[in-house]
Every structure is written in C-alpha cells, then in structure tokens.
Amino acid sequence: MQGLYIHIPFCTNRCIYCNFYSTTNQQLQQQYIDSICKELQLRAKEAQHISTIYIGGGTPSILTFEQLNQLFTTIENLWGKEWTEVTLECNPDDLTFTFIEKLTTLPVNRISMGVQTFDNNLLQFLHRRHTAQQAIDAIEMLHEAKLHNISLDLIFGLPNQTLKLWDNDINQALQCNVPHISAYSLMYEEGTSLTKMRNSGKIHEINDELSQSMYALLCQKLKTAGYEHYEISNFCKPHHRSQHNSSYWHEIPYIGIGAAAHSYDGRHRKWNIANITQYMIAIAHKQLPQTIENLDIYTRYNDLITTALRTQEGIDLNQLTLQYGQKLVNYIKQEAQEHLKNGNLIIKNNHLSISEQGLFISDEIMSDLIYLKA
Template identity: 55%
Template sequence: MTGLYVHIPFCSSRCVYCGFYSTTGLELRDRYVEAVCKEMAMRFSANPISTIYLGGGTPSQLSIEQLKKIFDTAYIYNKVEKEAEITMEMNPDDVTEELAAALQQLPVNRISMGAQTFDDERLRFLRRRHSSSQVHQAVKTLRQAGFKNISIDLMYGFPNQTLAEWQSDIDKALELNVEHISTYCLMYEEGTPLYRLLELGKVTEIDEELERQMYYTLIDRLKAAGYEHYEISNFARPGYRSRHNSSYWKGIPYIGIGAAAHSYDIQTRSWNIDNIHDYIAGIEQGKRIFDAETLDEDTRYNDAVTVALRTCEGLDLTKLTPKQQQYCLRNAQRHLEAGLLKLNQQQLSLTKDGLFVSDLIMSDLMLV
C-alpha cells in the first residue's frame, strides 16, 4: 500500500511560528490546482492508495470546485482503497455549514484542525485567524454534517505560560470529545517571526523542567480520559490513530504532490522544489523539479530508529541486520539501565521518562 500527500501551501496570513512552506499568493490557486493534478497524472501509484492527506498551508482556502478536481484526479489515476482514510486539514474559522455539507459530497472522512490553544490572547500572539469559540463551533458544525473522525492540534510551552493554564487548555480540548489530539511544544525555528522575537529578547522560552511537567501532565490527563498515547506527540481514541501519519512511522511508501512535498519509496527519498512559481512553471512544461537521495543501508537504519522509536510499539529489532542489532543494543544499554528504554522480547521502545528526551536517545542509537 501507499500513501498520497498533497501539499496546499496557501494561507491568508502566516502564523508566527510556522516553518512549513506556505504562501499568501492566493491568486495562484487555480494554476496551482491544475499543476497538482498534472503532477498526479505524471506520478500515479502502481500500488493501491490506502491514505490521502491534504495538508498545508491551509487546504480549506481552496474552493469546493478546486478540492473536487484534486480528488477526482487522485481517483482517476490511482486505485484508492474503498476504506481509505482521507484527511483534510482546515482552520476552524473556515468551517461553515455550507463547507461541511459540501465536504460530505467529497471523499473526505477525517478532519484535522489547528486549535493550538483556547486562550484568545495567545491565539492573537500566534497570528491565528480564529478565536477559541470558533473551535467549539467548528467541531459542532462538522458533527452535525456527519463527520465522525476529527483531530485537533494543541500547542504548549508559550512564553510565560503556567502549568495551570496548560491544564485549562487540556480541559477545554477534552470537552470537545474529538477522536484524535496532536500536541506540540512551541518551537523557535530559524527564519520564522517567532525566532526573530526570541533573538530580539521580546520573548523567552519556558524552562526545561516546566516543559517536562507540561508534557507529563498531558500524557496523564489524556490517558485518564481514554486516549491511547500511540506516538510521542499523538493521542487517539481506540481505533482512531492517524493511519496516514502512522505510515510515515512504519516506513510505508508515500507520494508527495505539490510544492515542497516529500516522497519516499524505501530506496529513495525526494522532495519537490519549495517555490510555488518554479513548481508551477516546471509542471506546466511537463517537468517535475525536485531533488532526491538514494538511501543506503546505514541511512535506512537511522530512519528506522528515528521513526519507529516515536511509536508506542517501538523498534522491531528483527527487521535489522545482525550487525545493526548489535550496534543498536550496545548503544541502548545505558538508556535501558537508566529506565529510559525498555526491551520486550525483540521490541525496543521508549519509557515514559524516555519520551521527553527521545531526541537524545535516538541520536545515541544512530550511525554517524
């Protein structure tokens, strides 16, 4: 099976923290959709498509006609499984009764929304377009339209945020009773407006111990509410894991369509040019502009470590070569003794304490 990702880079405004490729050039939407459809025709999958994910950017900035064209093309050139998971990202303020009803006429069966926080002052700081009340209304509207699989994104670790304030955000998220919650600590990525604020001393990062308390509070509260902590940053009701994102962590091939989209076929990894003008121009001339790398055995090992250890199942050592197994276990030993890793037969996974320092542990297990 194969996953299909379509990048929709359009945003009416940029969030202060976002490091993903996006553009506010909304006048390019028609040409971009045409290019995306042409690229799909050029790169159809020989394997059945098990998941489709429209990410961004803000896919809900497209019209229903444009979305229909993308989905029609995906189904024309690929064999999409009958029970495929079809996810579309959207902003809460884009959700109307008309949009929700129209999406029910498309193959979309899963919605992913960026709530981020239920504090309106922090939403303004992030330069989000929506208010906290719009998140509640959006979920209600989507439910009334018949959507039974909704995910929201939550963010913590804001400058000056207290543990009590984070607990309040968790409470409000739980009130929504959505099927899936993805969570992220606020990151200061170079090149973003947020990073510039940090450099200028206008904001300060929270300290590591408070971040740790926020993360553990999140885990405990969501588990107590019946969510499965199946990946470092992701929680799901039973049966509602993100199948598309899980395919990344399981090393399942995927095709990335659109500007800056990444693809993976086990042997190679490639990524489209991250310039919408050059992307469109290339596709219009029948040429995909991209870079690629061939993945050697060491790189595939490193990939396996960094994606599999993110999951609750962990790394299946039987899928490694004997030499890789020996290297991995040798380097894992001190983390096993420290209680940061656990070994269950041939499954190496992070403990709760190990989750918070996962980057350090993965780095130690990787080949250099």
C-alpha cells in the first residue's frame, strides 16, 4: 500500500486560521495542473502502484471537471487503477448539483468537506465562503447522488464559541448522517490573521477548561452515536476509517505532489518548495524542486511517537523492537512508567496506547516519550 497526496493550493479567499500553503491567484490554475502531471511522470518510479489518493489544499473543489479528469487520467496511465480510496477535499458552496453530477463520473469515492462550524456568525468570523445551510444542502445532495462516504471537518475552541454552540455543531453533524467526522481544537498558527488578531487584543483564546469540556462532549456524544474514536481527532462509523490519513499514522510510505507537498519513504522525508512559480519553473526543466532529509533512527522513533501514539492501536512494542532495537524499547518503557501508573497510558497485547483519560494531555505524554539526543 502506498498513498498519493496532491496539493491544490488555490483558494477563492483565505480563512483567518489557515497556515497551509495557498494562494488566491487562480490564473495559474491550468499551468499548475500541467506541472503536477509532469511531476507525477518524473516520480513514477517511486511507487509500483498507488492504493489511496488524497487531493487536498487549498480548495481542490474549485478545479474544473476537465482538470480533475486530467489528474486521474495521468495517475491511471502511470500506476493503473487499483485505488481503494480516492478522497477529494471540497468546500460546501462548490458542491452544486452540476458539480456533484460530474463527480460521480470520476474515480472519487470519498468527500472530505470543510464545514468547521454550523454557526453562521462563527463562519463569517472565520472568513468561510459558505453558510450553515449551504453545508447541510451540500451533504444532502451528496447523499442523493449516492456519494455517502463523507467526512466532515469541524473546529472547536473558537473565540466566543460556547459549550452550547459546540453542542449544536455536534448535533447538526450527527443529523447529517455522515460516516466520518474530524474535529480539531483551534490552533493559533504563526503568521495567520487569527494569531495577529489575538496578539493585538482584538480576540481572546478560550480557556483550557472550556476547551477540554468541548473535547469531552465531542468524545462522549460521538461514542454514544456509534462512532469509533480511532485517532485523537478522528471518529468514524465501522469500516469508514480514512485509509489515506491512516498511512501517515502507521509509517506507510506516501508521495506528495505539488508545491509544498511532503513525501515519506520510510528512511527519508522530502518536501517541495512552497512557491508555485518556482515549483513550475523547476518542473518545466524536469527538476524536482524538493528538499530531502535523511532520517536517523532517533528521528524516526520520535516521528512514531507523534503519529502512531495518536491512534487507538498505539505503538506495537514487538515491532518497535524489530525496527528500532532494545535500547529505544527500554527507553520508552522507562519514560512511560509515570503515565502508566496514572492510567494515562496503557499496555494491552504489547501495544502502548493513550487511555481515554490520557487523551486530554496527549501532547504532554508524547513530549515525555520523545528521545532527546545528548
């Protein structure tokens, strides 16, 4: 199994919390898609076949049908069509009846929709393009088109968001009858408009107690509704885990295509330049505009701590011994002792994982298990 990620950096407008590489200049759209197809050809030998495809951004749903079809045709010509999961990130207001009708003729079998909240005031604050009703209508149209494999993205911990407003968001998401929900605590990323507003005193972060109450409410309500809490921020109905995103958490190699896209092959991490113009110039000269980092055993171990430990299964200590040696196994067991005593970590079937109570301090737990080189 190997995943393929394609980054589409174009947006109609920029949300105030987003720090992903993106641009509102859509004039380069076709030239960029042509460059992506050329990069796919340049990197064809990096994989024998592709199992999952994830087209993210940015806003991939602003691409034309012809541009999406161009991407899939190129991938199929290079690796065949053995894809088990093909995800397209979409904005609700892009999902018109006509667009969805065309989507059904493409290999897309999973939609990841950035809703963030069903509160119109908060949507306006975030500079989202859609309304709550547009999101609900888009989900209904997807169901009518039999594109039932839908994932909703939600954000909690927004300024002025109350526990009641968050409860309303969860209830509305459940009413939409989608098999997958991703919910993230708001992050104040450096360089974003949101962080500048906070630093200037225009807005204020919610306190930790309220944020934890929001997360607890989310976990409880989704569990009651039959969702599996398979990763810290991800919940799904049975058999609806995100196969592609799971590759990030379980050390499965993936190829990242496009400006600012990242790749991982088990021993190296690569990332493309975060500049569309420079990216396209390099590709036109048949050069890969990427930086390569060789990962030593300790870096790979630390990556494992911050990925696999996010999952329900946690870290397989038997596999850890085989891949990383007894020294790091002894290290993780030693550093985990206090959290094991407190019940924040558990070992079951020789898998180390974060307990339900430990989820609320997951960042602290992971930090404690990181190997610090002398």
